[in-house]
Amino acid sequence: MRAVVFEAWKTFPTLKDIEKPTPGPGEVLLKVAGAGACHSDVAVYKDFEAATAPPQLAPSYVLGHENSGWAEELGAGVEGIALGDAFLVYGPIGCGHCVACSRGEDTYCTNAATMPYMASGLGRDGGMAEYIVVPARNLVPLGDADPIKAAPLSDAGLTPYHAIKNSLPNLTGGGKFALVVGLGGLGQIAVQILTALTGATVIATDSKADAMTRAQANGAITVPSGPDQAAQIREITGGRGVDAAFDFVGIAPTIALASAVMATKSRLTVVGIAGGKYEWSFFTTPYESTLTNTYWGTIEDLYEVVAMYKAGQITPDVELFAMEDALEAYRKLEAGELTGRAVVVP
Ligand code: NAD
Ligand code: ZN
Ligand code: ZN
Missing domain, CATH: 3.40.50.720 (NAD(P)-binding Rossmann-like Domain)
Structure with a gap:
């Protein structure tokens, strides 16, 4: 599948073919609907350096921490998710069992220092690809709301x-x-x-x-x-x-x-x-x-953001890019030329 990969510190990402992932236990494979480009990605690939950046952010991985998609395949032990349903991805991934994670605040996971990554697209493969694998507990249902315009809600919302x-x-x-x-x-x-x-x-x-x-x-x-x-x-x-x-x-x-x-x-x-x-x-x-x-938000907050989106109180301005133009989205983001949140639609 095509993917935008962050391959080395201080290096612009690459658009390349990588293997389609398979969901492990407790995980779900999503067919990506939309993946937003955040200015933090620019900081990660352009400004951060090995000596001072959190080790969890070290390359290489697929960028994109603002993702939505349709359930395509369920990993072992995952139940109650209908294939084809649309979800927004809660990006931060903590240990899942500490006091912060237990209240849906994976951003401030007390075991963050020993986690191998910070979030989808921040240390582990994100959504600037045709498919993404995420933990089932990180999915927020979108129902019949437009999943492409919803992608920026994961972070910009x-x-x-x-x-x-x-x-x-x-x-x-x-x-x-x-x-x-x-x-x-x-x-x-x-x-x-x-x-x-x-x-x-x-x-x-x-x-x-x-x-x-x-x-x-x-x-x-x-x-x-x-x-x-x-x-x-x-x-x-x-x-x-x-x-x-x-x-x-x-x-x-x-x-x-x-x-x-x-x-x-x-x-x-x-x-x-x-x-x-x-x-x-x-x-x-x-x-x-x-x-x-502040850093990002809780999954409970994301449910509230989705409710505001469905009520028409939040309508992200988006500028859509095909997968082959994903790097152009980052170029425009860096240059300040975007007129809405860049969303890559694979
Ligand atoms: P963006 O590039 O879409 O927007 C930045 C805006 O700031 C642009 O409209 C730009 O014209 C404007 N701007 C730049 N310099 C300015 C100045 N001196 N005065 C006034 N306006 C100025 O970026 P974004 O994706 O919205 O992200 C914004 C910032 O938030 C970035 O630093 C990003 O890394 C950060 N961020 C933080 C978190 C967090 O959890 N703390 C989460 C997401 C993004
Ligand atoms: Zn971000
Ligand atoms: Zn935790």
Whole structure:
């Protein structure tokens, strides 16, 4: 079968023929419906290096950690899954039996350090291929919802959802403001989720004008970058600042921008993995404000994301690519040329 393979650190992936996998005990073979391209893949193959990257991410394997597909074959011991049914894949794979995994939070598996991989497409074969094998417990049923458009929900939907859910206490109470920085695959869905779940005014920004236009269509007020950007954002909030912010870029300047506009008792979540640094000081930090990061989400969150998708509250903007054009999807992602989440449809 054709697959996009990450073969070596600091090396662009290859499109090549590999053997079709077979499901082991407790696993299911899916015929892939859609596989999203995430900016974290770019970090993995372009920025990370052997000395500092988690050993679980070492090449080689098939990329793609945002996957959907139809059940094609069941491994030994798997029951209750009808062949041909459509599923979204919960990507993180923990040990399956620790306290974190028992609550569906494989992201924070207490045995992660001794696991051989992190997730489907992150250390073990992912979905940028005609077929993928995943543990049966990682499947979330899609019913009759479109599985191709659903693929980005696995990460571009789940990650902002988890961050926003943890910030809901900051956004309830009326008259609240949320800020979204970086309106790519994750940021656009963040705007949709904030609009659907909270009554907060959503302020958003991106370095690209067309990304801001799409965010406006999803319900955001946008503020372009520029020297008075923080002042403009503060003005929208009546001077008080924003109650929750989500940074989907994560470089020092975006963390600094968000930090400059936070309100008292606010929460800033850095989602982007660009490694930006921020210097904290008692005297310049709003009282009782929180700065945190986050990693993906729980399988329970993913069920909730799928429910929002089925209710029409989340509609990922997608740009579809045939398998033979999968590498073009990554090229466009790197170049910032995409107009929606790139989804490879084998
Ligand atoms: P993307 O490339 O689709 O979107 C990034 C957006 O940020 C683009 O629209 C780009 O124009 C914009 N941008 C870049 N620099 C900017 C700046 N200085 N100011 C304003 N906007 C700027 O990427 P994505 O797939 O949505 O991922 C976003 C980030 O989140 C990446 O760092 C990715 O690795 C990370 N990520 C983290 C998690 C997690 O669990 N923490 C999960 C998925 C992705
Ligand atoms: Zn990702
Ligand atoms: Zn575990």
